[in-house]
Amino acid sequence: MNFRIAFLSATAFSLCDPGISAAKAAETDASSEASKTGDASADENFRKRSDSYKAIRKPHRTDIIVNADALVRPAIKIAQPVTVLSGDELVHRRRATLGETLSGLPGIHLDNFGGGASRPVIRGQTLPRIEILSDGANLFDASVVSPDHMVATEPLLLDAIEVLRGPAAIIYGGSAVNGAVNLIDSKVPKQLPAGGISGGAEVRYGTGDNERTVAGRVTAALGPIAFHVESAARESDDYNVPKAFGTDRLRDSFAEAQSAAVGLSWVTSNGYIGASYTRQDSKYGLPGHSHKNGVCHQHGNYLHCVPHGRLIDPFAGQDDSHTAFIRLRNERVDVRADFDKPLRYMEHLRLRLSYTDYRHDEVDGPIIPARYAHEAYDARVEITHSPFLGFTGTLGGQYTNTTFTGINNVKNHIRKREVPFYTFKGNAYAIFLVERATFGPVDVEIGARKEWREWEHGYRYPWLSDIVHDPFSMSFGAVANLTDEYSIGLNLARSERSPSVREIFASGNNLATNSYELGLVHRKYRWIFLNDQRQENRPEVTELTHSANLTLRKTGGATTFEIGAFYQDIEDYIYSRPIDRDAARNLQFVLYDTANAKLMGVDGFVTHQFNPQSRLTVFGDYVRADMPNEDDNLPRIPPGRLGARYNWDSGPVSTEFEYYHTFAQNRFASYETRTPGYNMLNATLAYKFDLGAARSVELYLRGTNLTNELAFVHTSFVKKQSPLRGRNIAFGLRTQF
Numbered sequence: 001m002n003f004r005i006a007f008l009s010a011t012a013f014s015l016c017d018p019g020i021s022a023a024k025a026a027e028t029d030a031s032s033e034a035s036k037t038g039d040a041s042a043d044e045n046f047r048k049r050s051d052s053y054k055a056i057r058k059p060h061r062t063d064i065i066v067n068a069d070a071l072v073r074p075a076i077k078i079a080q081p082v083t084v085l086s087g088d089e090l091v092h093r094r095r096a097t098l099g100e101t102l103s104g105l106p107g108i109h110l111d112n113f114g115g116g117a118s119r120p121v122i123r124g125q126t127l128p129r130i131e132i133l134s135d136g137a138n139l140f141d142a143s144v145v146s147p148d149h150m151v152a153t154e155p156l157l158l159d160a161i162e163v164l165r166g167p168a169a170i171i172y173g174g175s176a177v178n179g180a181v182n183l184i185d186s187k188v189p190k191q192l193p194a195g196g197i198s199g200g201a202e203v204r205y206g207t208g209d210n211e212r213t214v215a216g217r218v219t220a221a222l223g224p225i226a227f228h229v230e231s232a233a234r235e236s237d238d239y240n241v242p243k244a245f246g247t248d249r250l251r252d253s254f255a256e257a258q259s260a261a262v263g264l265s266w267v268t269s270n271g272y273i274g275a276s277y278t279r280q281d282s283k284y285g286l287p288g289h290s291h292k293n294g295v296c297h298q299h300g301n302y303l304h305c306v307p308h309g310r311l312i313d314p315f316a317g318q319d320d321s322h323t324a325f326i327r328l329r330n331e332r333v334d335v336r337a338d339f340d341k342p343l344r345y346m347e348h349l350r351l352r353l354s355y356t357d358y359r360h361d362e363v364d365g366p367i368i369p370a371r372y373a374h375e376a377y378d379a380r381v382e383i384t385h386s387p388f389l390g391f392t393g394t395l396g397g398q399y400t401n402t403t404f405t406g407i408n409n410v411k412n413h414i415r416k417r418e419v420p421f422y423t424f425k426g427n428a429y430a431i432f433l434v435e436r437a438t439f440g441p442v443d444v445e446i447g448a449r450k451e452w453r454e455w456e457h458g459y460r461y462p463w464l465s466d467i468v469h470d471p472f473s474m475s476f477g478a479v480a481n482l483t484d485e486y487s488i489g490l491n492l493a494r495s496e497r498s499p500s501v502r503e504i505f506a507s508g509n510n511l512a513t514n515s516y517e518l519g520l521v522h523r524k525y526r527w528i529f530l531n532d533q534r535q536e537n538r539p540e541v542t543e544l545t546h547s548a549n550l551t552l553r554k555t556g557g558a559t560t561f562e563i564g565a566f567y568q569d570i571e572d573y574i575y576s577r578p579i580d581r582d583a584a585r586n587l588q589f590v591l592y593d594t595a596n597a598k599l600m601g602v603d604g605f606v607t608h609q610f611n612p613q614s615r616l617t618v619f620g621d622y623v624r625a626d627m628p629n630e631d632d633n634l635p636r637i638p639p640g641r642l643g644a645r646y647n648w649d650s651g652p653v654s655t656e657f658e659y660y661h662t663f664a665q666n667r668f669a670s671y672e673t674r675t676p677g678y679n680m681l682n683a684t685l686a687y688k689f690d691l692g693a694a695r696s697v698e699l700y701l702r703g704t705n706l707t708n709e710l711a712f713v714h715t716s717f718v719k720k721q722s723p724l725r726g727r728n729i730a731f732g733l734r735t736q737f
Helices: 022-037 039-055 085-092 098-102 503-504 522-530
Strands: 082-086 110-111 117-122 131-134 159-167 178-186 197-206 209-223 225-236 255-268 271-285 297-299 302-304 322-341 348-362 369-384 391-405 425-441 442-458 467-469 474-482 486-497 507-510 515-518 545-553 559-582 585-611 614-626 639-652 653-662 679-690 693-702 728-736
Touching: 039 585, 085 159, 085 679, 085 693, 085 728, 098 110, 098 159, 098 178, 117 159, 117 178, 225 271, 255 322, 297 515, 302 559, 302 585, 425 503, 442 503, 503 522, 522 585, 522 653
Parallel strands: 131 178, 515 585
Antiparallel strands: 082 159, 110 117, 159 178, 197 209, 197 728, 209 225, 225 255, 255 271, 271 322, 297 302, 322 348, 348 369, 369 391, 391 425, 425 442, 442 467, 442 474, 474 486, 486 545, 507 515, 545 559, 559 585, 585 614, 614 639, 639 653, 653 679, 679 693, 693 728
């Protein structure tokens, strides 16, 4: 493998600084809030609140920081919990995929798909009901349409990951109904590096998959111009699994990736504007692939898996011994700008522009069953106005133009590929407004968002014109600061989500999920599939969620906690309704349909600081999902989990021991099976050499699944074919200057 020499910038977003003081952050938030309200009494309230935060210990470099203000401007507490993974803790926890990196945090699971693709699952839901962002701008790839498609990011080059658990549809659109994940990087420098240059590098090796990784970045300044270069390269073999699985390595779980970015920005005393170019190349295996379903096609309301006429078996004469993999290339251009007080009556201006050219091939021996491409132009602007009648708010607009291909091109069973290459073109417009104010000890936030979306398609159905959606979302949130340490937050939201391109237009085999799928455009024929006389054709349906989120926090003293509870009542929940099943082939015939659903749950943590060196955190989460009008359960809902994490830090040494138990999932859909529970034991040991002048070298070891337990995740489409990794120990060396 060609390891790219890469250099690393230390000009990270403020949340990425592992040494940032919680007291200082609270003071900044407090003064910011007061200045924006322009109210003397409010200023005094914030000052008192700030004084109480000064008693909070300074976070250790291994902390998982919980910040209630990471994704919202201006600084004010919000009702939903926000977790910020940054600093050394991010370095030690990050893995090859975003789902693996975040899994184990309260309320967050993953839908495992080998070593190259796993997506985060927040409060029981993953894409398309959560939004993945790149520094506040939407990320465009193909991960929203299938679980074997990776989230197009490189965790090795991130400064921080912010996770909002709960509805964020007002700011980021209906797809953020269950939460948002914001990926913070330094591709566009936000400030000039101290001393004119800063950077770092890291190498690591993993025993469980023979991982070889190198990464680095550097930022340099020339006058007011900051230049940034970063790169990473990673290669790993099939990963270890416990022998109880029947083999000691998971076939086709290998992964390799290379990523590089260059950027520059013009930095002033009140902001910056800059641009970057990023290219990512990846190749990773697809465990559990099979050719048995390649010939399957639809006959009315059942599947037929025998070739006839022009229908052939594209894999005839081949077995499953060769490797199936995805070969991916993603290029992205970003323009970012943030300015404080650029004009009178304007507190802040934020601009995000991006162009994405994404494509990947799915390679199965000598055949390429599917080829995906996603080209997207996106523009987003946010204007925060000065205080008016006690309110400070953000008005924003967004425009997105996308061209997506790949859906329904898995038609190799048709002789001579006598099928069109479907292209779907989408346009979306949105405006949103969020207003915030403080009334004594109560912080209030109200917001609304209106969207207009249209899909042009290549189908020749006489009843089907362009698909149009116009979702509308609104929310109300309040945080009551009961004392200097305790607060309780309530968020009420009405969120509408437009269906994804696969949910609308699916028509054919999805070999990754072992399913034959028909999208919402085929609901006209549901009377054939379900013996239902309602000949509905509603591809324009939107998913409507009424939700309530309650969050209780204690932010001062030796014991701190954050507990969140949520309830969602969903009308027209879009899901894959089973029509037929071929048990011998493990193949499902599904129709995307709608039903009412209810989700409720709780997640959070409690931390006790024994002394400046040691602390214990207990964490857990639970989700329950019901479809009250259906004789079935929602599929792939994560089971409950309970765990503890102990940290001991003294001088240059930091340690962490983590144990959690994931319970069995006994509530499952009709076409699923029970998933047994499992235990997970992880540990970290790190030693940092302080070289002075903001320079350091750190050695660390991170062990995961130290008991080598065979573990299956209920949220995975291929849970039986793709267990979690077995025992692995990662050795790392990193330096900063």
